[in-house]
Amino acid sequence: MRISDLSRLSGTPVGTIKYYLREGLLPPGRQLGATLSLYGDEHLRRLRLIRALTARGGLSIAATRDVLTAMDEPLDPLATLGVVHYALPTPVDAAETDAVDEQAPRVDELLRTMGWDVSENSPHRRALAASLMDLGRIGADYRTEDLLPYAELAASAAKLDLDRVQRLDDPEDRFKLAEHAAVVVLLLEPVLAVLRRLAQENETRRRGAWARPGDTPDA
């Protein structure tokens, strides 16, 4: 297909596709002339993945390139998870570095109590420290014992995640596997957040305390 077809089918402007080509996120098409290149289904699929990683996942172009490069290597699909993990944005305001570092012992304690094996260099340690700092600042202190039941739920979710990636293992199509690893890490996150919100509404109604928007007067 031509670049215009690729644009229409993926919902991505032509200028953006050209930018991805220049940045090396998308491999070049088959060149048929000075101004004509043809693209295939693999371009469409990769373009949709790029959109998902950048628009929904919040990855930068550089981080997206790292993830896509990793996917082209012959890695175990679970190992691809690691590459995605360390490419994820975990913004911590430079002005707040010290305040975040103060929370590090609490993160260590939680990981130790859970018996989790996580690299000292994981960016998610800092991300958790930053979130705990945020909570503390508005007076919502979550101690290790408050966080443990949530950590148990996270451990259960991680087992479901990895079971799925392993079940999909298909040596014929390693890009598809790597895609799924990225999906499981990144694109399932908003799904889980929304499920929790829906469950909160249900649970609030069940406890008889829902008195707010979304309801018609006689509902």
Place this chain on the structure above:
Amino acid sequence: MRISDLSRLSGTPVGTIKYYLREGLLPPGRQLGATLSLYGDEHLRRLRLIRALTARGGLSIAATRDVLTAMDEPLDPLATLGVVHYALPTPVDAAETDAVDEQAPRVDELLRTMGWDVSENSPHRRALAASLMDLGRIGADYRTEDLLPYAELAASAAKLDLDRVQRLDDPEDRFKLAEHAAVVVLLLEPVLAVLRRLAQENETRRRGAWARPGDTPDA
């Protein structure tokens, strides 16, 4: 304290504080002269909440005002949850409305299977539909049976959330309660997402497949 102290203690620029005052997010201080107003701890606390809702929670100024207004009403703390829920940003690209609507029956089926009581008007139904569409587009179809175990985990998380809000019930300090409701809905979300990422690394290592960043060569 003066506005300059409020700025320093909250880490918010004076211009931003003045903007919040003009927009009615922050109540006016005690005016002592044409150019001097004094602010109290309640201003500092509210300012930190505004920063948390906007910077970390992604709420617009209008949505933040809705949430804060709701907090000033004498509502049951659980009912405040509802206000926060319906003020949350759930962006769905207008060009994709039809594609999202196609997923609505799948959302209905999941909610029915879980037996969840959620308003037809909940914005989170659409948010879930949009996420399912994203997943389907890159070939990761999550059927109802795939989502059910995650929904069970979300239900457990929601029970923990509401237990905490109810335990904090304190008629002396309803603003604090409302704050906590917002915290539980919004600021705990990144905590749970990060816990899942940390659990994924642990689970991947446990299955012997972690071969990637963060490790020193002899680790």
